[in-house]
Amino acid sequence: MKSKLLSILESLRELDTQLIQCMRCGMCQAVCPVYQETGLETDVARGKLSLLDGLLREILKDPIKVKKRLERCLLCGSCQANCPSGVRAVEIFLRARTIVGLYLGIGPLERILLRGVISNPRIFNGFFKLFKIVSKLLFKEAHPSLGTSCSRIPLPVLKDRHIKFQTKPRETKRLRFNTTRPKGHTVAVFVGCVIDKIFPTIKDATLDILLYYGYDVFIPETQACCGIPALSSGDLKSFEALLNKNLEVFSEREFEFIVSSCPTCTWTIKEIWPMFSKNFTSFRDTDIQKLSNRAMDINQFLIANLDLNAIPYARNREDQIVTYHDPCHLRKSLKIWEEPRKLVRTCTNNRLIEMPFSDMCCGMGGTFNIKYYDMSSSIAKKKRDYFKATGANLLTTACPACMFQLHDIFSKNGDNIEILHTIELLSEAISCNGSTG
Ligand code: SF4
Ligand code: SF4
Known part of the structure; x- marks a missing residue:
């Protein structure tokens, strides 16, 4: 007390x-x-x-x-x-x-979810598998090409949501792992819950690209959530447990960088972990600082380390007009906006059209979307309007949580659109050109 x-x-x-x-x-x-x-x-x-x-x-x-x-x-x-x-x-x-x-x-439901499920990666994985089975009974297909589902019966908690469950494996072939290339640095990958559970194709693309460009990749199997859902729910205890777990699994090997394709995870590792770790005595500040100093967004990492001239463009997408949505934690928190655009421009042969207010929030906000769904949707609708103004049919972004939100709003409106992570676009460009980079 x-x-x-x-x-x-x-x-x-x-x-x-x-x-x-x-x-x-x-x-x-x-x-x-x-x-x-x-x-x-x-x-x-x-x-x-x-x-x-x-x-x-x-x-x-x-x-x-x-x-x-x-x-x-x-x-x-x-x-x-x-x-x-x-x-x-x-x-x-x-x-x-x-x-x-x-x-x-902490409320009883949050306690179960945060302390019982999310804080334990093995239970979290099992819980998600079970949820996928149950969801087949509860949901029906909503928008086939976006791969979303909606509830079969009206349920107040679900409202009119169109939910993206797990992405299917990509139709384009996975990149060949180029084992003849001399190995560069060892790069650890922080996957993040939304990519791991909803968009595993982003994880595949991240892994493929890093291996393709000759990096040794370290992805600890039992890495945990970055802790931001716990912290934003006010649960310092779960946040500390998750931090401890991640410190433990990421100390198993030496690596030069820790990259993530989720900007919220990167921001949390870089800024929030050192900020809040001072509240705890269970680990050393220096261990946290070591990780946070090495954390990089995947777009930033690739642009800093690759020759852009060596990146081909996605010939299979020549008919598409593409635009880009700035994720808040990437643009406003990490101050990164040039790098993902450079990747998109390169991968699409300069067919990027800027959308008005590309840096306006999509309205997702994690638990905000659950607690204030109508307001969250209304904010997303503005984003859809700005997208429509570009005449684009391919929307790229660099955040899986934004992708989740954008799938909902475009699916509900029956739009003919594709939504891809910048890393998926790059992986596809390399894959369909068979370039060695
Ligand atoms: S913008 Fe002005 S009112 Fe708002 S937080 Fe900053 S100083 Fe305060
Ligand atoms: S929702 Fe408003 S108050 Fe909250 S972080 Fe965004 S701009 Fe600030």
């Missing part, structure tokens, strides 16, 4: 030093996707930061209200990227969620 109280007080003290930076200018209003939907000051960063100014008082008065207000946020970082005072709003919101989590405890 005493240590819980001390943790709350310590976190409140850290929060206070960050909150004074906000000068209440309101520039975050112009870019907040939730505020643009609701027009409520309580939903924008400035409103949330005012609430947090008196967090202890507010928590003692009505902790549920504080929790709910904090949950009405995509953690997209648009406010932070547009803030003239450099307020680290996403970090503040995450910290505030953990304070509320410490005070209120």
Whole structure:
């Protein structure tokens, strides 16, 4: 009890030093996707930061209200990227969620999912296999070419969702592993839950490309979730367990880089792990720092290390017009937008057309999509409108969570569109050209 109280007080003290930076200018209003939907000051960063100014008082008065207000946020970082005072709003919101989590405890369903399932990779895999079997009874095909499904019977929890389950293996052949190429660095791959469970083809493409270009690849079988779902639910205990598990499995081999095709995972490893690891005594800061210093987004890694002239373009896609959606954690948190575009331009022979507001959030936001599905969908609809304005029929992006959200909105509207990760496009370009790169 005493240590819980001390943790709350310590976190409140850290929060206070960050909150004074906000000068209440309101520039975050112009870019907040939730505020643009609701027009409520309580939903924008400035409103949330005012609430947090008196967090202890507010928590003692009505902790549920504080929790709910904090949950009405995509953690997209648009406010932070547009803030003239450099307020680290996403970090503040995450910290505030953990304070509320410490005070209120974790709800029973979140406890089962986070501590019972997600924190244990083997149980998580088994749970997902079981879910896939059950889902065959519950869902029917919705959009054959997008591979989505919708519920057979109306269920309030599912609403009118079109869900992407697991991607089928690619029709194009897997790349030949070029064993004659001299080996370069050893690269560890952080797969991430959404890629592992929903888009395994992105994992295949990432692995194929790294092997193709001569890297030694290390993918620990029992790597765990990066921990961001736990942290955004305020569950520091699960976050610590997941961090510990990942530290353990990634210490089994030496490697020069740890790359991920999920920007949320890369951002979490790079920025969130070192930020929050200070709360724990179960591991050393230096071990975390070693991993976070080596973390790179796959697009960034490939552009930094490959000769673009050696990358062919996907001849099978010559008729397609392509556009690109910027994932929030890649563009606003990691400041990476040139690299994925360079890959897309190269792979499509310069057929990339920019979409208006390509960096506008798609509305996914992890648990936000579950708790505020109607608002999440309404934000995604704007993204669809901007996509339509380009006349493109191929939408590329570099984030599996965005892909999940985009599949839903385009499928519900019966659109004739393909959605690919930049890495899938590159793997396809190399594969269909048989180039040696
Ligand atoms: S968070 Fe930044 S942009 Fe928003 S009101 Fe505060 S200082 Fe202004
Ligand atoms: S993180 Fe995104 S949704 Fe949350 S307050 Fe900032 S801009 Fe709005």
